[in-house]
Structure formats: C-alpha cells, structure tokens
Amino acid sequence: MGGLLLGSTNIGSNRPDGSEMGLHSSSDSWSRTNALIFPMATFIFGFCLVDGTIVMTVTATVIKHLMLFRSNRRKKHPSRKRRFLRGERLEGRQLLAGDLGGYRHNIYDAEDVNDDGRVSAMDALLIINAMTREVSHDEGMFTDVNGDGRRSALDALRVINRIERGDVIPVDPDVEDERSWLIPEMPSEIRSIDGTGNNLQHDAWGSVGQTLLRSAPADYDDGIRMPAGADRPSAREVSNVLSGLNTSESLNDRGLSAFVYVWGQFIDHDLGLSESEEHGEAFDISVPKGDPWFDPMGTGEAVIPLIRTPVVEGTGTSVDNPAEQFNQITSYIDGSMVYGSDPVTAATLRTNVGGRMAISDDGLLPMDESGMVIAGDVRASENVGLTAIQTLFVREHNRLADEISVADPEASDEEVYQRARLVVIGLVQSITYNEFLPALLGEHALDAYEAYDASVNPGIANEFSTAAFRLGHSTLRDEVGFMSNDGRESKDEMELKDAFFHASMLEETGIDSLLKFDASVQAQEIDLAVVGSLRNFLFGPPGAGGLDLVAMNIQRGRDHGLSDYNATRQAYGLDQVETFDQITSDVELQQKLASLYGTVDNIDLWVGLMAEDHQHAASVGELTGLIIADQFQRTRDGDRFFYKNVLTDSEVESIERSTLADLIERNTSVDGLQENVFFMQVELRGRVILASSIPPNTMPSELREEEIRGVSGMAIELIDASGKLVDSTVSDQHGNYRFRALSETGDYQVRLSESGEAMDVLVAHGAERIRDLDFIVLA
Structure with a gap:
C-alpha cells in the first residue's frame, strides 16, 4: 500500500x-422544545405525542408567572445546524471493533439501530426481525433501544416515534424566545426547614434527628452495640488488598462523567448526616505492620483514628433494643444543603432583602474566619468541586429572586425567598430523578411516580447511607482540572489531595472552569478501586490528618452493626449467594475476597456491593441498585411537597425542561455543554x-x-x-x-x-x- x-x-x-x-x-441539534420526552424516566410516555413539542403560554390573568429560565443555549450557538449524514448500505455493513468493547452503540443514538447516521424504517424493521429470533441480550444490544434488557415492541415504537417526529427539527430562535418558563405563585403551605409537618399523620417522619431505618437486622457482635466484624481482617488490610489497585485504566465503561460523583455528593448532603462527636468513643482502625503509607517504620502500632457515631438515646440496651444511629438533617430532597436543616442556619444564610441569599460580590459563597464556606451543610468545603456546585445553586436562587422582585415589586422578602426556594428544590429533585438516577441505575430502576403516599416513611436506611450510596468514593479521579469553553485546559490540574478544604482557591479560579471540567472528563468505574488521594491522603498526609476512606467505609459499617452482604441480599428479597463467583466474574477478585473473608457469609456490606458485577445498562450491581432505588423511591413517594405533587402540569414541565447543563450555563460563563x-x-x-x-x-x-x-x-x-x-x-x-x-x-x-x-x-x-x-x- x-x-x-x-x-x-x-x-x-x-x-x-x-x-x-x-x-x-447530532443530539445537540435537537430542539429544546423536545427536551421533556428525552429524560429516561419519562421517555416511554412520549409515544402518545404527535410531534414531541410542548408549548406553554402565559395568560393575561396570571400576571405573576414569569419567564423563569428559558433556554438560551441554542442562541449561544446560532450557526449550529444538524448535519444530514450520508446513508450506508445495510447489506454492506460490518460491525466495527469498538462495538465489542465497553461502549455500546445505543449510548450515542439509541434509535439509530444500524448505526448508519439516520433513523429510518429500516431501524424499526431490524428490531421486529430480532424479536422473532432467540438471541442473547449481548448479541442483540443494538436493538435494545430503551435499555430495559430485552427486545420488545416498545423498542420499535420508540424508533417509529422518532421517525414520526422527523430526524431534523428546525428551530426558529424567535419562536423559542416566546416559550416561557413558569414560576409558581406563593404556595399556600410552605415546606418546613427541619422537615417536620410533611406527613400529617406522622409529623416527625423525615425530619431532623430521626432514627436511621434498617432493612436487614442489626448485626452487632454482642447483639447490642459492640461493633461487627471482630472476626474479619482489619479494614485497612481489606483496603490494601482490594482497593490499592492501579486505577489509571478503570474508567467508567458507560461513559459517566465526573458529574456522577459531584452530584452524588451534593445530593447525599441533602439526604443524610451522621457526624461523630469530637470526644466520642474511639473505634480506631488497626494498620498492618509495615504499611507503606501509615506504618513505614514497621512499628505495628499505627492506627487510623475513627470515632463511633452517636446513637439514639435509649437504644443499645439489650438484644431486643440494639443501638441505632440517627440522621442529623432532613431525609427529604429539599435543598437542605443549600438552605440548611434548622431555622438558625437558614436565617444566617439570608440577606433579608429581596428574598436573596448571602453571596459575595464576585458570586462566591461567604467564608468564615477559618476559610470554610458558609452554606446549608457543614461539609460544603470538603472539596472544591462540591463547593462549586453549592455556589451554583445559591446563584440560581438569587437569579430567581431578582426575577420575581422585578416582576412583582409588591412581594415581600419572605414571599420572594419562598417562591425561589420552591423552584430550586424542584430543580434539584428533577435533575436527580430525571438525569442523575437514570444515568447511574439505568432507565427503569425506579417505578414511575404516581402520587404522594402518606404511608411511605421517607427515612434514610442505614444500608443506604453507610454503604450503598458511598459508591461515589470509587468514581473520583485523582486530579481536579480546569477547562475553558473550547474543551482545553485553562490552567494546570491539581491533585485531588490538594483540593480538600481549599475553598479559598475559588477566589482565583471561580467555579466556571471546574464545572466545565466535571462535564468534560469521565469518572472512574464503580468498583473496589479507589484513587490514592482518598486511600492515603484524605484531608492530609499519613500521620498528619491523612485517612483511608475505603477503610473508614468498612469500619463505619461495622460501627453501625450493618449485616453482612449475604444477609442484606436476603433482607432485600434476593437469593443469597453460595460462591464468590456469584458476586463477581473477576477471578482475581474472587480469590482476594476468599483470602480475606473465607466465606461469602461474612463479607462487609460495602465491599460486597462494590464487588458486584454490574447490571445490564447500569453502573451498579444487583443489590446496590435495589438499595439505592428503594431509598430514592421512598424519599420521593413519601414527600408531600415533591414537585410533581405540588406544582401544576405546566410548572412541572417548566422545571423538567431545565437540565443541569442549562442551569450551569445560565449562572456562569460556561457555554457549549x-x-x-x-x-x-x-x-x-x-x-x-x-x-x-x-x-x-x-x-x-x-x-x-x-x-x-x-x-x-x-x-x-x-x-x-x-x-x-x-x-x-x-x-x-x-x-x-x-x-x-x-x-x-x-x-x-x-x-x-x-x-x-x-x-x-x-x-x-x-x-x-x-x-x-x-x-x-x-x-
């Protein structure tokens, strides 16, 4: 050649x-008027729409409805057009090597079944033909359009619906400008800051101070409150064997971005907090002799400090009354990380003028004397990525407050604040249920929302907060970067270990380049591998504040008396596993688990969850997915103030049109997400x-x-x-x-x-x- x-x-x-x-x-060329039928949790209902377009108008009688957050994203790219892609002969196609790797065709354009660059009747025909053949899921991945793990008429209907909509949707920017986003009126009943009064029959459900729920029984070594796992290896040893891996090649196989852990931590801080007391009972983690980071001198006396979580008063007195932990914030998705979970904190964050919250002249959160940001949650300064998204939502609140004040100058500070707060909480809920959870768990992990259910307790499960939702620790990259709108680095990246409690650096960098970075890089895979900054340098170097987050996750599970992995499977309605290969197909990992635990009946819950093979079209394993889905479904269904339960249909549509990308772009200089x-x-x-x-x-x-x-x-x-x-x-x-x-x-x-x-x-x-x-x- x-x-x-x-x-x-x-x-x-x-x-x-x-x-x-x-x-x-090509996905960037779709009209924003079609955004509502795209979220995974609602797509199936799009079949009944004629053209997928939802138009809202403002009537003359509703003078307090504002143009809230119309999308400007298309106007920022006035010359962006959808390309008419060249067709490819079906009979001449051959699968490319990439189809057999981690990425699957349908994560890019699900309805383009034959991957020829356009959606046509041929794509629907391929699905119908595939339905008549007995083929495994993996072989037929291209035809599983809706990602439910099987071929069915729903896949063909989704393709047909796309054909009916047309593969090219022209957009008139002037028409788009006329589509308004509606802001709710002052609600007749306001969600409390501390979560009380949400459930009219059980006033305290979901409020501050409620006992963590358990699906599996407590498994303390003495049945009362002595930590579990006395017969298991040291949590640091488990960390060294299972998590001290080379993570450079373990990127998420479904292309999840860094936002999966940024949003995961953000929403975690809205749901639960169980802080230890400064002078509480010690439960230190023993360090193996000669540990290269924590015992380099080989003394055999090194420990990683850990204080036990306080328990509910009156618990831990007998085997019939084992120790129980409690949630120190509300268990609702109610924006408590933005607004606080108690009246004093909430009041501190407000300016009491125009409904606005306190923010600096350069759009950053205020700081206290120790250099920590002042926010609704005490953990807001843990890392700069978290601080950036905390800042973003305060900016959004103030933007809304300013819009309301201009349009309704007679509204009081309290009225403006509560109306803006209502929208912000709705945005957090919508992004969580329509973007984050489908990305993490797959499209159909949660049942469709029907209505508020007063019989559902939204309390946080111990298995969720102490094990399953700590999966995000596995996804962090070992560096924090800064990117400009062209996708290039705007300044040198920094090591993750240097980004802990360093909120003051935002005065130099701002939040824009951090948020662009989070959207522009892939996360690590959800597995047992965890980067060195979290395993050895958490909050400082070894011996000077440095901790091992993996070991702490394991030790905290033992502190809370969590049942082992197999017992928890049974509690969530799954069959118990009998061999290690039923947990993971990774032979090396099977051997390591066996060497540490000896039996499948004694595995620490967090370890078992992170070891699981992932489910089809999801980034988590079977039990992990069930625990997370159960929690978020109860959190949603047991919330009387959930946005779909309190807002009108038009207001719900308005909220759901606003993606996290939209919210970032209208509050920063970031463009082209x-x-x-x-x-x-x-x-x-x-x-x-x-x-x-x-x-x-x-x-x-x-x-x-x-x-x-x-x-x-x-x-x-x-x-x-x-x-x-x-x-x-x-x-x-x-x-x-x-x-x-x-x-x-x-x-x-x-x-x-x-x-x-x-x-x-x-x-x-x-x-x-x-x-x-x-x-x-x-x-």
Whole structure:
C-alpha cells in the first residue's frame, strides 16, 4: 500500500464550537422544545405525542408567572445546524471493533439501530426481525433501544416515534424566545426547614434527628452495640488488598462523567448526616505492620483514628433494643444543603432583602474566619468541586429572586425567598430523578411516580447511607482540572489531595472552569478501586490528618452493626449467594475476597456491593441498585411537597425542561455543554479510502457508499495533546474506523500509522461525534 495522498475531513478549522463545519453531536441539534420526552424516566410516555413539542403560554390573568429560565443555549450557538449524514448500505455493513468493547452503540443514538447516521424504517424493521429470533441480550444490544434488557415492541415504537417526529427539527430562535418558563405563585403551605409537618399523620417522619431505618437486622457482635466484624481482617488490610489497585485504566465503561460523583455528593448532603462527636468513643482502625503509607517504620502500632457515631438515646440496651444511629438533617430532597436543616442556619444564610441569599460580590459563597464556606451543610468545603456546585445553586436562587422582585415589586422578602426556594428544590429533585438516577441505575430502576403516599416513611436506611450510596468514593479521579469553553485546559490540574478544604482557591479560579471540567472528563468505574488521594491522603498526609476512606467505609459499617452482604441480599428479597463467583466474574477478585473473608457469609456490606458485577445498562450491581432505588423511591413517594405533587402540569414541565447543563450555563460563563452532563461520550470516526475511487475535484462525502472503495487493515492511532497514544485500531473491510476511548475533551490527533500523516481534532464538549475523518491513500 502506498503512502498517504491527503487527509480529507470536514474539520476545516479548530473553532471551539465546531460550528463552521457542523461537527457537533447530532443530539445537540435537537430542539429544546423536545427536551421533556428525552429524560429516561419519562421517555416511554412520549409515544402518545404527535410531534414531541410542548408549548406553554402565559395568560393575561396570571400576571405573576414569569419567564423563569428559558433556554438560551441554542442562541449561544446560532450557526449550529444538524448535519444530514450520508446513508450506508445495510447489506454492506460490518460491525466495527469498538462495538465489542465497553461502549455500546445505543449510548450515542439509541434509535439509530444500524448505526448508519439516520433513523429510518429500516431501524424499526431490524428490531421486529430480532424479536422473532432467540438471541442473547449481548448479541442483540443494538436493538435494545430503551435499555430495559430485552427486545420488545416498545423498542420499535420508540424508533417509529422518532421517525414520526422527523430526524431534523428546525428551530426558529424567535419562536423559542416566546416559550416561557413558569414560576409558581406563593404556595399556600410552605415546606418546613427541619422537615417536620410533611406527613400529617406522622409529623416527625423525615425530619431532623430521626432514627436511621434498617432493612436487614442489626448485626452487632454482642447483639447490642459492640461493633461487627471482630472476626474479619482489619479494614485497612481489606483496603490494601482490594482497593490499592492501579486505577489509571478503570474508567467508567458507560461513559459517566465526573458529574456522577459531584452530584452524588451534593445530593447525599441533602439526604443524610451522621457526624461523630469530637470526644466520642474511639473505634480506631488497626494498620498492618509495615504499611507503606501509615506504618513505614514497621512499628505495628499505627492506627487510623475513627470515632463511633452517636446513637439514639435509649437504644443499645439489650438484644431486643440494639443501638441505632440517627440522621442529623432532613431525609427529604429539599435543598437542605443549600438552605440548611434548622431555622438558625437558614436565617444566617439570608440577606433579608429581596428574598436573596448571602453571596459575595464576585458570586462566591461567604467564608468564615477559618476559610470554610458558609452554606446549608457543614461539609460544603470538603472539596472544591462540591463547593462549586453549592455556589451554583445559591446563584440560581438569587437569579430567581431578582426575577420575581422585578416582576412583582409588591412581594415581600419572605414571599420572594419562598417562591425561589420552591423552584430550586424542584430543580434539584428533577435533575436527580430525571438525569442523575437514570444515568447511574439505568432507565427503569425506579417505578414511575404516581402520587404522594402518606404511608411511605421517607427515612434514610442505614444500608443506604453507610454503604450503598458511598459508591461515589470509587468514581473520583485523582486530579481536579480546569477547562475553558473550547474543551482545553485553562490552567494546570491539581491533585485531588490538594483540593480538600481549599475553598479559598475559588477566589482565583471561580467555579466556571471546574464545572466545565466535571462535564468534560469521565469518572472512574464503580468498583473496589479507589484513587490514592482518598486511600492515603484524605484531608492530609499519613500521620498528619491523612485517612483511608475505603477503610473508614468498612469500619463505619461495622460501627453501625450493618449485616453482612449475604444477609442484606436476603433482607432485600434476593437469593443469597453460595460462591464468590456469584458476586463477581473477576477471578482475581474472587480469590482476594476468599483470602480475606473465607466465606461469602461474612463479607462487609460495602465491599460486597462494590464487588458486584454490574447490571445490564447500569453502573451498579444487583443489590446496590435495589438499595439505592428503594431509598430514592421512598424519599420521593413519601414527600408531600415533591414537585410533581405540588406544582401544576405546566410548572412541572417548566422545571423538567431545565437540565443541569442549562442551569450551569445560565449562572456562569460556561457555554457549549452537552445536553446531559452526566455522560461524557465522544466518538471520532472516518474511513481509509483508495484514491483511485475518488473522481477529480470530488470530496468523499459527495459520493454514494457504493462508489467508494475502502481500504481494510490500515492501522490508525489516536494521540492526545501530550503526544501519548490513547488508542489504536485498524480499518475494517470497508475502510471504516472509529475511536471511543477518549476520556476527556481537548486536542487530539488521528494518525495513519503507515505514513505518519495526521489530522488535528478539537473535542470541545462531552458529546462530540465527529465523522468524515477520512484518509485517502494511493494504491
């Protein structure tokens, strides 16, 4: 094969928004008027819509309804258009190597079943044909459009609905401007700050100070309050064996972004807090002799300090009355991390003017004398990513308050504050249930919302707060970065260990570049591997404040008397496992679990949950998914003030149209985010084409598929901005190739190995699908 003749691509230039040559993901071209039918939890109901468009108007009689948060995101990209993609002959297609890897076709464009760049009747026909064949799920992944683990008429209907809507939705910016977002009137009943009064029959349910619930019985060693696990290895030893792994290659196999842990921590701080007392009972973690980080001198006397969680007064007196822990904040998703869980805190955060909350002139949270931010939750300064999103929601509250005050100047400070608070809480709930949970658990993990159920206790389960929802610790990257709107680094990244309790750095960096970074990089996989900053340097170096978060998770489970993994499976209605390979298919991990625990009946709950093989179309295992789904379903159904229960249909639609990406862009200078910031999924693709099959003065994109001769077996490399080889592949029998192993945005180079000829590519956001990166070679 001869050398490279030329590189043909539609890149044209490195404009950050890619608009000149239309390189953005097809998903970016969908009208924002169709956003409501896209969230996973509600998509199935979109079949009854004629065109998927929801239009709201403001009547003359409702003068207090405001244009609340209309989307400006399309107007920021006025030249962005949907590309008409070239068709591909079905009979000539061959699966690319990437289809067999971690990424699956339908995470990019589910309805494009045959991956030809358009949605047509052929896609529906493929599903119908597949339904008549007995094929395994893995083999038929392309036809499982709605991600429910099976082929059915619903998959075909979803494709047909997309065809009926049309694959190209033109948008008139002037028409979009007229679509209003509605803000609710002053509610007749206001949600309390401390959670009391939500349930009219059980006034204290979900309020501050309630006992943590248990699905599995307490399993203290003495049956009363002595910590569990006395016959298990040290929690630090377990951490060293199972979590001290090389995590550089363990990125999330479904392309979840860093926002999965940023939002996870943010919402966790809305649901639960069980802080230890400063001078409480010690339950130190013994460190194995010679531990390279905590006992380098080999004394055998090192420990990692831990204080036991306080228990509910009057518990822990007998086997019939074991020790129980309690939640120190409300268990509702009620924005308590923004507004506080007690009246004193809530009052401290307000300016008492115009309904606004306290914020600095440069849009940052105020700080106390120790350099910690003043927020609704005491943990808001734990890391700069968390502080950034805390700041974002205070900005959103104040933006809303200003809108309300201008439109309704007679409204009191209290009225403005409560109306803005109502919307902010609704936004937090909507993003959690319509974006975050479907991304983490899959589309159908929770039952559809029907109505408020006064019989449901929304209290936090011990298994949830002390084990299952600590999965986010596995997903953190070991660095914190800063990115500009073009997807490139705006300043050098910093190690995660240096970002703990360092909120003051936001005075230099602001929050914009941090939020852009979180949307532009992939998270680590949800598994037992945890980065060194959390295992060895949590809040400081070993011996000077440094802790091991993995060991602390395990030790805290023992402190709370959590039942072991197998007993908890039974409590949640699952069959108990009998062998380690029923937990994980990873043979090495099976062996490590066996060496530590000896039996499947004595595994610490957090360890078992993190070891589980993941469920289909989800990033968690079977029991993990059940625990999290149970908690969020009870939190939702047992909340009388849940946004779908208190707002009108139009107000609900207004809330649900506002994605986290929208909220970020209207409160920062960040621009060009992908529609769903919980996923970072990028694809680069092209062909290696024989020059003799291209007529003079003709571009490959101008020809039909059958007119082009592709070259198979050509090696292509993907190089990042530092010159590191990210991935490599070979062209298939038609000359096609593609890359999906991009873990972050920025500058890349696609290089033909044989000749060294290359094309520069700028990936500006986390949903780029750049095609036509074609190499033309001589015979």
